[in-house]
Amino acid sequence: MTEAGTFQTPSRSPFAGLMSGTAGPVIVVVAAIIAIWYLAAVLLNTPFQRDIYQRGGIENPPLAQLVADTLSQPRPVLPAPHQVAEEIWKTTAEKSITSKRSLVYHSGVTLSSTLLGFIIGTGLGIALAIGVVHSRVLDKSLMPWIISSQTIPILAIAPMIIVVLNAIGITGLLPKAMISTYLSFFPVTVGMVKGLRAPEAIQLDLMKTYSSSTAQTLWKLRLPSAMPYLFASMKVGVAASLVGAIVGELPTGAVAGLGARLLAGSYYGQTVQIWSALIVAAVLAAGLVSLIGLTERVVLQRMGMAR
Amino acid sequence: MQPQPADSAARSVIDIAKLSLTFETGDGPVHALSDIDLNIGAGEFVSFIGPSGCGKTTLLRVIADLEAPTGGTISVNGMSPHEARLARAYGYVFQAAALYPWRTIAENIALPLEIMGHSREDREERVRRNMELVDLDGFERKYPWQLSGGMQQRASIARALSFDPDLLLMDEPFGALDEIVRDHLNEQLLKLWAKTDKTVVFVTHSIPEAVFLSTKIVVLCPRPGRIYDIIDNPLPRDRGLDIRETAEFLKVAHRVREGLRAGHSYDD
Amino acid sequence: MSPVTRILSTLALVVALMGSMLTVIETPIMTLGLFALPVLLVGVLLSILVLAPYRTGLLSGARACAALTGVSLLMAVALLGTVSTYPGAASHGFWAYVLVAWAMAWLSVEELSGLMPQSPLGQRLVALAIPLSFGVWLLILWQLAVVGFGVPRVLLPAPSEIWLRLLSSPQILWEDFRQTFLKAVLIGYALGCGSGFLVAILVDRVPFLRRGLLPIGNLVSALPIIGVAPIMVMWFGFDWPSKAAVVVIMTFFPMLVNTVTGLAAADRIQHDLMHTYAANYRQTLLKMRLPMAMPFIFNALKINSTLALIGAIVAEFFGTPIVGMGFRISTEVGRMNVDMVWASIAVAALAGSLFYGLVTLIERVVTFWHPSVRG
Ligand SMILES: Nc1ncnc2c1ncn2[C@@H]1O[C@H](COP(=O)(O)OP(=O)(O)O)[C@@H](O)[C@H]1O
Ligand SMILES: [Mg+2]
Numbered sequence: 046m047t048e049a050g051t052f053q054t055p056s057r058s059p060f061a062g063l064m065s066g067t068a069g070p071v072i073v074v075v076a077a078i079i080a081i082w083y084l085a086a087v088l089l090n091t092p093f094q095r096d097i098y099q100r101g102g103i104e105n106p107p108l109a110q111l112v113a114d115t116l117s118q119p120r121p122v123l124p125a126p127h128q129v130a131e132e133i134w135k136t137t138a139e140k141s142i143t144s145k146r147s148l149v150y151h152s153g154v155t156l157s158s159t160l161l162g163f164i165i166g167t168g169l170g171i172a173l174a175i176g177v178v179h180s181r182v183l184d185k186s187l188m189p190w191i192i193s194s195q196t197i198p199i200l201a202i203a204p205m206i207i208v209v210l211n212a213i214g215i216t217g218l219l220p221k222a223m224i225s226t227y228l229s230f231f232p233v234t235v236g237m238v239k240g241l242r243a244p245e246a247i248q249l250d251l252m253k254t255y256s257s258s259t260a261q262t263l264w265k266l267r268l269p270s271a272m273p274y275l276f277a278s279m280k281v282g283v284a285a286s287l288v289g290a291i292v293g294e295l296p297t298g299a300v301a302g303l304g305a306r307l308l309a310g311s312y313y314g315q316t317v318q319i320w321s322a323l324i325v326a327a328v329l330a331a332g333l334v335s336l337i338g339l340t341e342r343v344v345l346q347r348m349g350m351a352r
Numbered sequence: 353m354q355p356q357p358a359d360s361a362a363r364s365v366i367d368i369a370k371l372s373l374t375f376e377t378g379d380g381p382v383h384a385l386s387d388i389d390l391n392i393g394a395g396e397f398v399s400f401i402g403p404s405g406c407g408k409t410t411l412l413r414v415i416a417d418l419e420a421p422t423g424g425t426i427s428v429n430g431m432s433p434h435e436a437r438l439a440r441a442y443g444y445v446f447q448a449a450a451l452y453p454w455r456t457i458a459e460n461i462a463l464p465l466e467i468m469g470h471s472r473e474d475r476e477e478r479v480r481r482n483m484e485l486v487d488l489d490g491f492e493r494k495y496p497w498q499l500s501g502g503m504q505q506r507a508s509i510a511r512a513l514s515f516d517p518d519l520l521l522m523d524e525p526f527g528a529l530d531e532i533v534r535d536h537l538n539e540q541l542l543k544l545w546a547k548t549d550k551t552v553v554f555v556t557h558s559i560p561e562a563v564f565l566s567t568k569i570v571v572l573c574p575r576p577g578r579i580y581d582i583i584d585n586p587l588p589r590d591r592g593l594d595i596r597e598t599a600e601f602l603k604v605a606h607r608v609r610e611g612l613r614a615g616h617s618y619d620d
Numbered sequence: 621m622s623p624v625t626r627i628l629s630t631l632a633l634v635v636a637l638m639g640s641m642l643t644v645i646e647t648p649i650m651t652l653g654l655f656a657l658p659v660l661l662v663g664v665l666l667s668i669l670v671l672a673p674y675r676t677g678l679l680s681g682a683r684a685c686a687a688l689t690g691v692s693l694l695m696a697v698a699l700l701g702t703v704s705t706y707p708g709a710a711s712h713g714f715w716a717y718v719l720v721a722w723a724m725a726w727l728s729v730e731e732l733s734g735l736m737p738q739s740p741l742g743q744r745l746v747a748l749a750i751p752l753s754f755g756v757w758l759l760i761l762w763q764l765a766v767v768g769f770g771v772p773r774v775l776l777p778a779p780s781e782i783w784l785r786l787l788s789s790p791q792i793l794w795e796d797f798r799q800t801f802l803k804a805v806l807i808g809y810a811l812g813c814g815s816g817f818l819v820a821i822l823v824d825r826v827p828f829l830r831r832g833l834l835p836i837g838n839l840v841s842a843l844p845i846i847g848v849a850p851i852m853v854m855w856f857g858f859d860w861p862s863k864a865a866v867v868v869i870m871t872f873f874p875m876l877v878n879t880v881t882g883l884a885a886a887d888r889i890q891h892d893l894m895h896t897y898a899a900n901y902r903q904t905l906l907k908m909r910l911p912m913a914m915p916f917i918f919n920a921l922k923i924n925s926t927l928a929l930i931g932a933i934v935a936e937f938f939g940t941p942i943v944g945m946g947f948r949i950s951t952e953v954g955r956m957n958v959d960m961v962w963a964s965i966a967v968a969a970l971a972g973s974l975f976y977g978l979v980t981l982i983e984r985v986v987t988f989w990h991p992s993v994r995g
Contacts (some may be wrong), residue, residue, distance in 0.1 A: 066831070067831045067832070067834075067835055069832075070828050070829070070832030071831070071835050073832055074829070074832035074833055074836055075836070122854070122855065181733045182729050182733050182750075185729075185747065185750040186754035187751075187754065188751075189751035189754075190751060190754060192976075193969075193972075193973045195926050195976075197965065197972060197973075199930075200930050200933065202949075202965055205953060205961060205962075205965075208953060209775050209776065212775055213775065280842065281842075284841075284844075288844045288846055291846070291847060303847075307847055307850055308938075311853070311938055311939075316851070316854070319847075319850055319851060323844075323848065326843070326847055327844070330842050330844060331839055331842070334842045413892075416896055417895075418892050418895060418896070437895070437898050438898045440897065442896070443896075444892070444893070444896040446889050446892070446893065447889075450893055452908070454911050454987075463897075463907065464897045467894075467899045467903050467907065468897065497991075
């Protein structure tokens with residue numbers, strides 16, 4: 046008989062708690078990304094900086110100066126994180142929010158059409174899913190087209206839609222919102238069809254034994270079981286909505302919105318402006334998604350479905 | 353208590369002494385096992401019985417090296433459980449069949465053989481033999497989701513037997529099945545055990561099942577999980593389902609029930 | 621008969637009967653009623669002959685389905701013919717008959733989906749015919765609406781015009797397709813999905829990385845990555861590599877996240893099982909975790925197939941050589957050549973659908989065992 050018995054609990058380092066969750070690793074990975082970003086910024090901006098030195102007749106500048114200079118070019122190939130942060134600070138905190146140069150103003154423009162489109166899209170998606178689940182004709186005829194509708198690169202038609210809607214007198218928020226709607230109804234429809242069909246046969250049979258009406262089954266069984274699916278697809282939908290709003294701003298002549306900032310930035314080679322618009326868009330998307338995630342947590346907890 | 357038959361003390365397969373296991377959980381330690389002493393000899397059929405949460409599964413998992421004890425010693429085939437697992441000493445049957453839906457029944461049974469590097473001919477031969485053993489011949493090309501629960505569980509037993517381990521660890525394998533299927537499978541399992549001379553450790557919470565199948569019944573009780581009683585079953589090795597009507601069977605069953613009741617009584 | 625069927629057939633029958641009292645075509649110089657249009661008249665008479673017994677239940681099943689389909693198509697042809705002779709002059713009667721024809725098409729689909737063919741081939745055909753008829757009717761209604769209302773071409777061209785454009789400029793469209801789809805999309809897709817998959821396998825081996833990267837990957841999948849297009853164009857130039865780069869970035873994260881999630885999909889029993897066999901990492905990966913992850917991986921492949929096309933086309937809005945689908949769309953919109961725009965969109969939609977369909981087909985073969993596929 047061998048001694049296989051005496052086991053010890055693994056010793057716990059003070060960092061074990063931090064590193065075993067997700068917070069620690071995420072912080073480390075983010076730090077790594079920022080470090081790589083700085084490195085890449087130096088490397089990518091070096092050739093142009095050398096050109097400048099050559100023109101200025103500076104031979105072999107010290108490395109420290111090269112690094113400092115590559116990280117402070119006005120129009121770098123890749124702006125350094127602190128340049129982007131500075132730009133974002135200048136265009137948010139230091140500008141009045143009604144100013145055309147304020148990113149808060151532009152974000153607001155994009156956000157409002159995102160939300161309008163998302164709300165319409167979610168409503169439409171839920172309605173379509175209910176139709177599809179209850180009507181054989183809709184299921185068989187519409188569902189394949191709903192799916193293939195997404196293979197149409199809608200963003201490619203975005204300019205078309207804006208032009209067409211402008212021509213028939215619909216301007217402002219609605220045309221952009223319609224692109225967001227188109228992009229966000231799809232994940233919601235597909236997710237909700239799945240969710241509404243999630244109850245198992247015995248659960249549906251149970252409702253049948255109560256001779257419950259279709260509406261009652263929908264309300265008491267199908268919709269509650271679809272909730273996790275709804276939130277999952279709403280997260281996808283709101284992200285798609287934002288993309289739709291941004292791309293919808295491209296053809297309107299770059300007036301207002303984050304998409305307009307992107308386009309203007311690319312016209313004038315203002316890389317710092319592009320990156321700051323990108324980062325703000327990313328923060329917006331993250332905020333919207335986590336807002337839905339939060340709602341999800343609260344609602345599912347209330348319903349006793351939290352996992 | 354019945355005196356130990358001479359042959360079952362022959363070679364010891366599992367030796368457990370002063371074994372304990374404590375889970376560190378968010379709300380404090382859970383003493384899943386405490387002070388377990390147990391010997392299981394070759395060719396025995398041992399059942400663990402007890403109320404749920406008393407540590408039956410945990411004890412079986414410790415034997416299988418799926419869980420590490422926090423104190424005491426354990427050996428399987430004279431090795432540590434870890435070495436025994438690497439030596440593929442045992443087949444484990446889980447509570448759920450856990451068959452892979454993308455493999456046919458035959459391919460599922462061949463899975464451990466593929467992992468252990470058996471040749472194709474050998475695999476085919478063993479799959480055929482074990483499917484016959486559990487009465488599944490003809491279902492080779494079916495997928496698990498095309499079979500009933502009882503058939504799936506039989507396939508999982510065939511899978512555990514396919515590489516011919518001497519030790520079979522079974523965790524409530526028939527827990528989810530109905531009484532009639534369960535009776536049938538119990539009978540088959542007993543025949544199989546008689547035919548192959550394997551050592552079986554079987555977790556159950558059914559008294560008739562434990563008494564009908566075992567040569568030795570280990571009664572566990574909870575909080576902390578510990579052995580309350582070890583009962584040697586005097587019934588002959590060769591038994592049919594109707595033995596359950598005999599007075600002797602009922603006597604053993606009574607003793608198991610008393611043990612379960614006594615082990616439980618203190619917290620009522 | 622469902623309530624919808626009953627209401628629809630009654631409505632169609634009533635409208636078909638009353639329609640004869642309305643003007644069908646109205647121009648400043650003349651008005652035409654139903655009796656001046658012989659082909660349409662025949663169609664309407666036939667529709668009444670079919671709808672009446674259908675409504676009363678004398679006609680049902682496969683025969684009703686065939687009759688409804690045939691007559692609705694006949695009416696569609698008659699209506700299309702009428703409206704193209706008198707474009708922009710459609711009046712109340714015309715739209716009434718459009719309604720009748722459409723209602724009959726709906727009813728025919730209703731009957732068709734009620735058919736339960738015995739043979740698998742029959743079932744497949746029915747499953748194909750229903751969405752097909754939906755698509756055909758979408759085109760018919762589009763054509764009727766555009767020509768009937770006289771919608772200006774700049775707003776929305778008729779399908780017939782788009783079709784003519786498709787036929788007349790295959791060379792340009794093929795060049796665009798090759799530039800955007802065969803180069804940017806396919807190469808970017810393969811690189812993006814491939815690298816996402818490989819990184820996922822690596823990340824999965826290091827729990828620390830997995831915990832750190834998964835939330836970030838999830839976040840990035842939700843970001844408007846398309847915005848990097850102008851940057852990629854600055855970095856990689858105007859030609860297809862910059863578009864492929866956008867596609868790589870867009871497809872990488874969905875693949876990473878889905879594969880990592882899929883690799884974690886196996887439950888505890890499955891892991892314990894492999895553990896009891898003392899299976900090594902490679903065996904566990906190949907025999908259990910990858911098959912288990914396949915539904916997730918195909919999910920990413922499908923999402924990516926549409927993302928890739930979108931990414932490549934939108935990236936072209938930020939600068940291209942003078943070829944490519946995105947280039948074509950943005951320049952022809954500027955020139956008000958709307959039929960060319962729509963022709964490009966049609967090609968893109970077809971390519972996107974076929975691409976998606978192909979991935980779905982492979983998915984059905986590979987994950988045949990998954991509850992969502994096996995029925
Ligand atoms: N991985 C684990 N972590 C924490 N507690 C556990 C774990 N596994 C089992 N337990 C606890 O150990 C006790 C015994 O569990 P188990 O062996 O599954 O009981 P049984 O199989 O007899 O029903 C229970 O109280 C259970 O909650
Ligand atoms: Mg248990």
